[in-house]
Amino acid sequence: MKHLEKSFFKQDTVEVAKQLVGKILQVDNIKTRIIEVEAYKQDKASHAYKRTPRSELMYTTYGHVYVYLVYGMYYCLNFTTDTKPGAVLIRAVDYPNCNGPGKLCKTLNITKKDNGVPIGDRFKLFDDNYKPKIIASERIGIKEDKHLKWRFIDKNTIDKKYIK
DNA sequence: TACTGGATTCACT
DNA sequence: GTGAATCCAGTAA
Numbered sequence: 001m002k003h004l005e006k007s008f009f010k011q012d013t014v015e016v017a018k019q020l021v022g023k024i025l026q027v028d029n030i031k032t033r034i035i036e037v038e039a040y041k042q043d044k045a046s047h048a049y050k051r052t053p054r055s056e057l058m059y060t061t062y063g064h065v066y067v068y069l070v071y072g073m074y075y076c077l078n079f080t081t082d083t084k085p086g087a088v089l090i091r092a093v094d095y096p097n098c099n100g101p102g103k104l105c106k107t108l109n110i111t112k113k114d115n116g117v118p119i120g121d122r123f124k125l126f127d128d129n130y131k132p133k134i135i136a137s138e139r140i141g142i143k144e145d146k147h148l149k150w151r152f153i154d155k156n157t158i159d160k161k162y163i164k
Numbered sequence: 165t166a167c168t169g170g171a172t173t174c175a176c177t
Numbered sequence: 178g179t180g181a182a183t184c185c186a187g188t189a190a
Contacts, residue, residue, distance in 0.1 A: 038171070045171070047186090054186060072183030074172050089171055102172045149171080 004125035006063035006118070009079060013086035014039045014150045016079070021152045022132030025093055026124040027108045033130070035157040036092035039150040041083055048085030057116055058085035065123055067105070067115040074102030077110050079119060094157050132156060 004023065009016055017039035025034050040046040047068065048058045057066045058080050066078040066087050078087040091101050098104040105111070119125060132154035 040171070047171075050187085052187065068171085069183095069185065070170060071172055072170090072185070076171060078171085087171095091171090100172070 002127045002129075004119075004127055006120065008125070009063035009119070010082040013041050013081040013083040013088060016081045017088040017150055018134065018152050020079070020088055020090075020125075021134055021154050022130045024126040024128055025090070026126065027110070027122060030095065030108065031126075032093040032095040032098065033154075033157065034090060034093050035132075035154045036090075037152050038089040038091055039086070039152075040078075040089060041086045043149070045149055046085075046087075048087065051085070055085060058087050060084070063119045065114050065117050065119060067110060067112055069112065070102070075105035075111055076101045077105055077108075077114075091151070 001024070008019070017037045020034055020037050023034050024031055026032075040048060042048050047055045049055075051059055054068065057064060061080045062082040062084075064080045066080050067075050068078075069075055077090045079090070080087045089101060090104060092099045093104060095107065097107040114122060117123070133156045134152050135155040135158075
């Protein structure tokens with residue numbers, strides 16, 4: 001079991017997203033495997049599209065936690081990367097009630113208070129040499145624009161369980 | 165100061 | 178497949 005160093009995040013957002021699938025995420029004393037992620041760079045679908053106080057983290061850090069509230073009720077967990085701006089959204093992990101970005105944060109008690117903390121504190125990442133079967137490397141169009149997102153899923157785990 | 169809409173989820177139909 | 182819940186960041190004035 002190898003600790004992922006901060007330098008892991010010092011590479012392209014999409015590359016980090018792809019490599020994050022199958023890694024072990026530890027929050028407090030809960031260890032679970034990441035099974036679905038999404039990469040956001042500077043496209044219109046991302047908060048990073050414009051530099052604002054909220055998106056500042058994505059412009060200035062890598063290897064940090066970025067948490068925001070969507071729809072007034074759900075938090076989303078992201079890790080910032082070296083692509084500035086850029087971040088990887090953690091969409092699902094292999095743990096009960098964690099098959100969605102909002103549910104994941106609710107279950108693991110992740111809120112805005114975690115925004116901006118460096119990885120290695122409350123959030124830790126490990127590599128146990130598990131090889132995920134990454135099936136989805138999609139480009140997803142949003143509404144009338146052709147925004148690009150990159151979503152990566154571990155088919156090994158998806159087949160067994162959830163995911164919408 | 166006021167308005168708008170979203171990196172979602174769930175309960176309905 | 179559709180719509181409601183719910184609040185705050187971003188924007189415009």
